[in-house]
Amino acid sequence: MLSVKHNEPVEFAEDLLGKFAEIVARYPEGRQKSALLPVLHEVQAVYGWLSVPAMDRVAAYLGIEPIEVYEVATFYTMFFLRPQGKYALEVCRTGPCCLVGAERIMKHLESRLGVKEGEVTPDGLFSWRGVECLAACGYGPVLQIGPEYTFYENLTEESVDKLIDELKEKAVAIG
Amino acid sequence: MARKLLLTHIDVPGIQAFDVYRQKGGYRAVEKALKTLTPDEVVDEVKKSGLRGRGGAGFPTGMKWSFLAKPEGVPRYLVCNADESEPGTFKDRYLMTHIPHALIEGMIVASYALGANTSYIYVRGEMMPQVRILERAIAEARQAGFLGKNILGVGYDLELYVQPGGGAYICGEETALLESLEGKRGNPRIKPPFPAVSGLYNCPTVVNNVESIAATVPIINDGGEEYAKIGIERSTGTKLISAGGNLNNPGVYEIELGLPVEEFIYSDEYCGGIANGKRLKAVVAGGSSVPILPANLILKTLKGESRLMTYESLADGGFQSGTMLGSGGFIAFDEDQCIVRNTWNFTRFYHHESCGQCSPCREGTGWMEKVLHKIEHGHGSFSDIDLLVDVSKKIEGNTICPLGDAAAWPVASAIRHFRDEFEWHITNGQEAQARNFGLAHYADPLEPVV
Structure with a gap:
């Protein structure tokens, strides 16, 4: 569902528009709509999620209707339709990972971060959710963190604690 | 030691880079194909190899290629299916991460065989690191003259692009993948027309799995007959x-x-x-x-x-x-794993990933998930088992794409072989409940969290 609470206008920076142009050039003339998914990834990498004004801008840029962007953004699970934590942790929750303890890891994340699935910690640093198979079944349990989609494999409660501590330090370091 | 064709040089330090891959004999297949074979001869070699699609369906790759329509003046496309999402499968991630040029080289050979001048590799969006790895590999191959205009001076042009998906299992289905590549929701198309006649942008298109495309490299290097000597009967070659x-x-x-x-x-x-x-x-x-x-x-x-x-x-x-x-x-x-719990988990996956076009799949997967959840959590009744079998039968074969079958088979087979375990959950409800992991409030990621 689209968020209607956040409607601050959005202006894309020059370098982001440059990336859009590079992406659009990959497709034949008149097929610029093909750029939609890669462009939305770029927008989410900058803003952390997809607001309605941002999606409207994308529609205008690609010369398509806003609804064509909304229907895509709501279909694909990677696109966040509301603000997330600075670090959005996504744990694979599908069969093979569950055989090796993914449910334990999610339970641990929940108690360690003190927020339920889909919620953001009060300091704005973390959110977490279970996602479907990440195609890393031999290295489970696994989690990923966007926008680079860095991968953390063979998770244990201890390695998750360490990761959270590191991310907290990193957040302090970069202000 | 078993013969390796795809992962021969996987342990060579730096094999990710073009120079090392080339030193180890990389891009010989491109040279051989472009300089000594016609496109049809490349297709023939792949036919002779007996290679079958490595994405899951097992359809003969060479035959798929020979179905490609070739109307005058209409571009043809090769699209690589790197939307690896089938739970349990992570071979394509491995190949693209560690030996990306094997895929790029295969893409050039296959594109040449099909007469495609623009080809796309559709990578699942979560594999952003692999997207970057492939983009780097493409830039290196271009620098070395294996991509772009007039490759190796034989007058063949090819542009290769990487397209990230958005996190949707259904886009591994070839027509959903094409929809997604056109910037739309991943709703599978009704066939016919098949992509070989009307695929990407309504043009003739071949969609092949990463491993199938990479396998064309050893097939061209050693010849299709040599490849076919490995394996048994109609299962030729090596498999990841x-x-x-x-x-x-x-x-x-x-x-x-x-x-x-x-x-x-x-x-x-x-x-x-x-x-x-x-x-x-x-x-x-x-x-x-x-x-x-x-x-x-x-x-x-x-x-x-x-x-x-x-x-x-x-x-x-x-x-x-x-x-x-x-x-x-x-x-x-x-021996400690619970088949009922796993079946529920898989069914939740298919329910989550159903695109929602066909009622049997959209409603049936949700129904099965609910019934399995009920049984797993100790609230089931014996009639629920028959209900599951009934629903699974009504999904199977009644949907546009194979996701419906894919959702029905695990349920039907789990009941077929492990009915005792389902019955145990029903007769020992309290015990089944006690084994629950306590994660009762899974929020659906698509649901708004207020």
Whole structure:
């Protein structure tokens, strides 16, 4: 569902528009709509999620209707339709990972971060959710963190604690 | 040691880079194909090799190529399906991460064979690191003159692009993938027309799995007949198997088709047996969609023959006592694993990933998920088991794409082989409840969190 609470206008920076142009050039003339998914990834990498004004801008840029962007953004699970934590942790929750303890890891994340699935910690640093198979079944349990989609494999409660501590330090370091 | 064709140089330091890959004989297949073979001769070699689609369906690749329509003045496309999402399968991630030029080289050979001048590699969006790796590899290949205009001076032009998806299992279905590549929701198209006639941008298109495309490199280097000498019957060549679950050595293995399943599970060259000294309970041999088999039936067929890693041997006995090689996503379950819980988990996956176009799949997967959740949590009744069988039968074969079948088979096979366990959950409700992990409030990621 689209968020209607956040409607601050959005202006894309020059370098982001440059990336859009590079992406659009990959497709034949008149097929610029093909750029939609890669462009939305770029927008989410900058803003952390997809607001309605941002999606409207994308529609205008690609010369398509806003609804064509909304229907895509709501279909694909990677696109966040509301603000997330600075670090959005996504744990694979599908069969093979569950055989090796993914449910334990999610339970641990929940108690360690003190927020339920889909919620953001009060300091704005973390959110977490279970996602479907990440195609890393031999290295489970696994989690990923966007926008680079860095991968953390063979998770244990201890390695998750360490990761959270590191991310907290990193957040302090970069202000 | 088994012969390796795709992962021969996987342990060479720096093999990710063009120079090292080239030193190890990389891009010889491009030179051979472009300089000494016509496109049709390349297609013939692939036909002779007997290579079958490595994404799951197992359709002969050379035949798929020969179906491509070639109307005058209309561009043709090759699209690589790197939307690896079938639970249990992670071989393409491995290949693209560690030896990306194997895919790029295969893409050039296959594009030449099909007469495509623009080709796309559709990578699942979560594999952003692999997107970057492939983009770097493409830039290197272009720098070396293997991509772009007039490749190797033979007058053939090719542009290659990487397209990230957005996190949707359904986009592994080829027509959904094409919709997605056109910037739309991943709703599978009604066939016919098949992509070979009307695919990307309504132009003739071939969609092939990463591993199938990479396999064209050794096929061109050594010849299709040489490739066909490996394996048994109609299962030729080597196959990447993703081994996961409760194994001592999970990971990606390149096997010669025909390897006994028992050897694959227990020998130290491969999975090294079941983890923590436990016994094997069941195996899903080809990705979550294929029927689950109990340990006795995965090791031996009903006739008592040793089960082999081939398309034919795994399918021996049909769905009554056999399964499928599928994508090669090999998931092992130890004796402590709960089949009901796993079936519920898989069904939740299919419900989540159903695109929602066809009612039997959209409604049926949700219904099965709810009933399985009920049984797993100790609130089921005996009639629920029959209900599950009934719903699964009504999904199977009644949907536009195979996701419906993929959702129905795991449920039907789990009940077929492990009915006792379902009944145990029903007669021992409280005990079943007590074993629950306590994660009662899974929020659906698509639901708004207020």
